[in-house]
Amino acid sequence: MRPFLSTAILFAFSATTFALPASDVAVGKVIELGKRDNQAFALLQELARIGPRLTGSPNAQRACLWAVEKFKSFGIENARIEEWGEMPVGFQRGSRQSARMVAPVVRELEFTTPSWSPGTEGPLRGPAVLEPTTEEELAAVSARLSGAWVVAPPASEGRRAAPAQLQRKLYELGILGRITSSGSERVTTGGRFTGLSFDNLPTGRRITVRKSDMDAIREQLERAEKVELEFDMENTFVPGPIKLYNVIADIVGTERPDEMVIVCAHLDSWDGPGSVGANDNGTGVVSAMEAARILMKSGVKPKRTIRFALWTGEEQGLLGSRGYVQKHKDEWDKISLVLNDDGGTNYHGGYHVIESMADMFRQAIAPVSEAFPDLPQRIEIVAQMPRGGSSDHASFNMVGVPGFYTIEAGRADYGHVWHTQNDRPEFSIPEYLVQSSVDHAAMSLYFANAASLLPRPATPLADRPLPSVPEFGGWRIFDPLEEHGPECDHDDDFAAYWWDRFLRELPRLARSFVRS
Numbered sequence: 001m002r003p004f005l006s007t008a009i010l011f012a013f014s015a016t017t018f019a020l021p022a023s024d025v026a027v028g029k030v031i032e033l034g035k036r037d038n039q040a041f042a043l044l045q046e047l048a049r050i051g052p053r054l055t056g057s058p059n060a061q062r063a064c065l066w067a068v069e070k071f072k073s074f075g076i077e078n079a080r081i082e083e084w085g086e087m088p089v090g091f092q093r094g095s096r097q098s099a100r101m102v103a104p105v106v107r108e109l110e111f112t113t114p115s116w117s118p119g120t121e122g123p124l125r126g127p128a129v130l131e132p133t134t135e136e137e138l139a140a141v142s143a144r145l146s147g148a149w150v151v152a153p154p155a156s157e158g159r160r161a162a163p164a165q166l167q168r169k170l171y172e173l174g175i176l177g178r179i180t181s182s183g184s185e186r187v188t189t190g191g192r193f194t195g196l197s198f199d200n201l202p203t204g205r206r207i208t209v210r211k212s213d214m215d216a217i218r219e220q221l222e223r224a225e226k227v228e229l230e231f232d233m234e235n236t237f238v239p240g241p242i243k244l245y246n247v248i249a250d251i252v253g254t255e256r257p258d259e260m261v262i263v264c265a266h267l268d269s270w271d272g273p274g275s276v277g278a279n280d281n282g283t284g285v286v287s288a289m290e291a292a293r294i295l296m297k298s299g300v301k302p303k304r305t306i307r308f309a310l311w312t313g314e315e316q317g318l319l320g321s322r323g324y325v326q327k328h329k330d331e332w333d334k335i336s337l338v339l340n341d342d343g344g345t346n347y348h349g350g351y352h353v354i355e356s357m358a359d360m361f362r363q364a365i366a367p368v369s370e371a372f373p374d375l376p377q378r379i380e381i382v383a384q385m386p387r388g389g390s391s392d393h394a395s396f397n398m399v400g401v402p403g404f405y406t407i408e409a410g411r412a413d414y415g416h417v418w419h420t421q422n423d424r425p426e427f428s429i430p431e432y433l434v435q436s437s438v439d440h441a442a443m444s445l446y447f448a449n450a451a452s453l454l455p456r457p458a459t460p461l462a463d464r465p466l467p468s469v470p471e472f473g474g475w476r477i478f479d480p481l482e483e484h485g486p487e488c489d490h491d492d493d494f495a496a497y498w499w500d501r502f503l504r505e506l507p508r509l510a511r512s513f514v515r516s
């Protein structure tokens with residue numbers, strides 16, 4: 001029976017193959033190759049070795065050049081960096097990053113400082129003093145403040161932190177720095193980049209330690225005569241102006257090279273100690289890069305251009321992609337769609353689309369869903385394309401070019417790693433990266449070969465005038481869209497993440513409610 005069966009299957013397969021249009025055969029070939037020999041996780045480990053990639057830091061510039069070389073090694077000779085702006089002061093967090101309680105007990109602390117904030121020249125040791133929050137309390141401890149690390153009271157005690165004016169006095173009295181607690185076991189890194197100048201750099205050290213570490217410090221402060229802390233933070237400012245780049249690589253279309261599909265992610269990351277930006281957004285970067293490799297290796301010839309774009313400046317307000325959009329106005333009508341993966345290591349669970357796009361999207365995801373039956377995808381119809389958003393696809397939607405943020409599905413807990421010390425490859429899930437990269441390759445190939453461009457909303461949301469602002473918080477980007485608005489704040493991502501997670505958990509919660 002066996003030989004007969006396999007011959008029958010082979011025959012049936014060949015018959016199907018012959019019946020399929022050439023473009024479907026190409027998609028099948030790409031999926032097969034991407035599943036059999038996938039390099040996405042290996043690429044992620046390589047990228048992680050560069051370290052975190054704060055926009056404008058030497059690491060970010062290094063990562064751009066690394067990505068260009070990688071694209072070239074896949075056979076995309078036109079891979080290049082493209083300038084989108086410049087910043088007045090760069091910042092690089094060196095590898096010397098440690099924090100300890102040294103007396104009365106020794107304890108390593110997990111901590112962070114904001115990007116673009118001062119560090120130390122070497123290990124800086126001093127007594128811990130509980131932060132005074134009123135003028136009376138200040139008077140009582142003022143003699144002990146010079147050379148001390150000031151520990152802010154936890155919000156849980158109902159004590160208010162010292163008002164800004166009082167905090168300024170603490171620095172004037174010569175404290176080494178001010179230490180606050182994170183609300184959980186995660187320490188989150190952000191940072192202000194606006195208004196920096198090398199002649200007037202920020203001087204006050206600001207440290208956040210993990211909640212359990214803060215609890216331990218406080219416990220000792222209540223018990224012991226003397227608590228000593230030591231911080232060593234290699235935070236270096238680099239004089240600018242520093243040029244800022246995106247990475248662009250094209251598989252040039254054979255029939256309509258000026259029309260394109262863009263596959264993108266952001267190469268920059270926050271840079272708190274411990275983090276290497278593996279999941280925000282290393283996983284998105286390597287999914288795009290691996291899609292490029294698979295497409296090149298399979299030898300398929302898309303009719304339209306497939307452009308791979310790795311942005312920087314995303315974490316500071318989608319700046320790199322906004323700079324790109326403004327610099328490439330002539331392309332707006334010719335971009336079929338933009339696919340953006342910036343939700344962590346989870347797999348591509350589908351897309352939110354408007355009704356007129358649904359048929360093409362259903363056809364596009366079908367072969368991927370079939371190839372990964374355990375990682376189902378869905379097409380969800382929404383009333384309109386989002387106006388804002390919290391990642392680089394929003395830069396395109398703002399001008400009416402359809403941009404999509406992949407629905408993230410799977411078991412990974414993005415909140416655990418997002419902007420925290422945990423953003424490392426050990427929390428990335430290799431089999432999901434296989435699906436994500438194959439999905440990017442198959443989707444982009446489908447749209448590159450489709451009979452038409454993706455239909456757009458009848459009334460573009462972004463037909464408003466685009467004011468030109470030459471300066472952006474001290475940064476110059478090419479014709480930025482408008483003042484940085486809250487609709488582009490990356491923090492939205494987190495709210496969206498938890499909302500999505502809540503919706504996904506809802507059936508389970510409902511079941512347990514019914515049971516109880």
Ligand SMILES: [Zn+2]
Nearest residue numbers: 266280281342
């Ligand atoms: Zn991100």
